[in-house]
Amino acid sequence: MPTIDCCSQPGLMPIESAREKLLETLSPISGTENLSLAQAAGRVLAEDVFSTVNLPPCDNSAMDGYALRFEDLASGLPLELIGKSFAGAPFDGVVNPGTCVRIMTGAAVPAGADTVVMQENVDAQEESIRINGEVRPGDHIRRCGEDVAEGASLLKAGVRISVPHIALLAAAGVGTVAVVRKPVIALFSTGDELRQPGEALGTGDIYDSNRIALLAALDQLDLEILDLGILPDNKQAITNALQRASQEADAIITSGGVSVGEADYTREVLEELGEIGFWKVAMKPGKPFAFGFLQGTPFFGLPGNPVSALVTFYQLAVPALSVMKGDQWTGPQTLQAKLLKPLKKKPGRTDFQRGVYRSDGSGALVVEPVGTQGSHILTGLAVANCFIVLARDSGSVEAEEQVVIEPLGVPLG
Numbered sequence: 001m002p003t004i005d006c007c008s009q010p011g012l013m014p015i016e017s018a019r020e021k022l023l024e025t026l027s028p029i030s031g032t033e034n035l036s037l038a039q040a041a042g043r044v045l046a047e048d049v050f051s052t053v054n055l056p057p058c059d060n061s062a063m064d065g066y067a068l069r070f071e072d073l074a075s076g077l078p079l080e081l082i083g084k085s086f087a088g089a090p091f092d093g094v095v096n097p098g099t100c101v102r103i104m105t106g107a108a109v110p111a112g113a114d115t116v117v118m119q120e121n122v123d124a125q126e127e128s129i130r131i132n133g134e135v136r137p138g139d140h141i142r143r144c145g146e147d148v149a150e151g152a153s154l155l156k157a158g159v160r161i162s163v164p165h166i167a168l169l170a171a172a173g174v175g176t177v178a179v180v181r182k183p184v185i186a187l188f189s190t191g192d193e194l195r196q197p198g199e200a201l202g203t204g205d206i207y208d209s210n211r212i213a214l215l216a217a218l219d220q221l222d223l224e225i226l227d228l229g230i231l232p233d234n235k236q237a238i239t240n241a242l243q244r245a246s247q248e249a250d251a252i253i254t255s256g257g258v259s260v261g262e263a264d265y266t267r268e269v270l271e272e273l274g275e276i277g278f279w280k281v282a283m284k285p286g287k288p289f290a291f292g293f294l295q296g297t298p299f300f301g302l303p304g305n306p307v308s309a310l311v312t313f314y315q316l317a318v319p320a321l322s323v324m325k326g327d328q329w330t331g332p333q334t335l336q337a338k339l340l341k342p343l344k345k346k347p348g349r350t351d352f353q354r355g356v357y358r359s360d361g362s363g364a365l366v367v368e369p370v371g372t373q374g375s376h377i378l379t380g381l382a383v384a385n386c387f388i389v390l391a392r393d394s395g396s397v398e399a400e401e402q403v404v405i406e407p408l409g410v411p412l413g
């Protein structure tokens with residue numbers, strides 16, 4: 001089981017180190033499944049794919065026109081029309097000297113012919129044609145194997161399959177592909193106060209927004225979900241759920257119960273049943289984030305506060321999950337923008353303020369923080385289109401300064 005030394009870095013772990021630990025500790029899950037090609041977009045290819053055919057499979061015409069022998073054109077004599085080659089209905093004779101064949105786009109170039117003249121450059125009679133435009137030898141023929149040669153590599157294992165990839169594989173006659181199976185992610189919320197949206201709220205209750213948002217986010221990331229629902233703040237219930245999750249899932253995500261309150265059991269149970277990799281990250285919001293392993297299954301303990309839960313999910317869980325999916329995580333996508341309002345900050349934690357960025361009309365970006373930044377203020381996150389990322393050591397930032405932003409909604413790994 002991978003281990004992480006949580007104690008070499010006293011205090012809070014910088015977010016960069018936390019991410020690095022996650023990325024170096026986790027690896028792609030094993031196991032593949034075969035999918036029909038049309039279902040494979042977005043999945044990671046599990047093995048190299050080679051072409052069993054030439055592409056195009058034979059010389060064929062790129063134009064509607066006439067297939068002929070280039071050397072016949074020197075005489076200027078009309079060419080005898082001896083047949084037709086259509087896509088799917090080739091001419092099976094031979095184009096002998098002085099003859100030609102009517103040919104359509106995609107039709108096989110008949111034996112003997114070496115050039116196609118497009119019909120716009122031909123005076124055609126019933127039984128013969130004359131050429132009236134400039135012709136070069138080999139014109140308008142798509143060569144056998146010019147796109148892909150038989151036996152050539154089409155795609156390498158590890159590639160995330162795109163729609164153009166699917167077009168290429170389909171053109172090469174590939175019907176099914178082996179892809180890395182989807183990681184199964186077990187998910188539950190903890191909290192006696194939590195109710196499922198749609199239920200009535202008692203005094204002191206709130207709706208479980210974290211789990212619903214995370215279900216949607218995991219679905220967007222194309223992960224399989226084991227939804228274990230809402231758990232009470234009860235050590236036994238959490239123990240049972242974590243044990244089941246560690247057996248049935250590839251990773252576990254929970255929300256709540258990782259702080260230092262008297263009902264915060266999740267981290268405590270993790271410590272007893274498994275091992276804590278690290279706990280508490282120098283980020284705001286999201287400080288209580290906990291990472292560890294339960295019988296070899298990675299565990300991501302997100303804080304309960306809704307903004308903290310989503311910020312830690314995007315900043316820490318998503319890179320980790322993308323590694324498990326077999327993807328390369330290439331780091332947060334960042335841009336620079338001019339801050340329109342000052343932001344208060346104390347050095348010590350990386351700040352992920354919620355902001356709205358836009359172009360200033362001349363190609364430069366400006367960003368405005370959303371009003372209130374509390375970790376329970378969901379409206380701010382909901383209107384934001386980026387995080388404004390203020391470095392751990394930075395203090396307050398003045399208006400007009402350039403800041404780093406991370407647009408939301410771009411694929412996060």
Ligand code: AMP
Pocket residue numbers: 189190191193194206207208209210211255256257258259261264303304305306
């Ligand atoms: P905790 O991390 O359990 O101490 O929770 C911190 C705060 O987040 C508390 O105000 C909780 O009521 C709230 N909270 C915890 N879990 C959720 C959840 N699933 N959805 C919305 N808010 C939550």
Ligand code: MG
Pocket residue numbers: 190191192233256257263264304
């Ligand atoms: Mg709680």
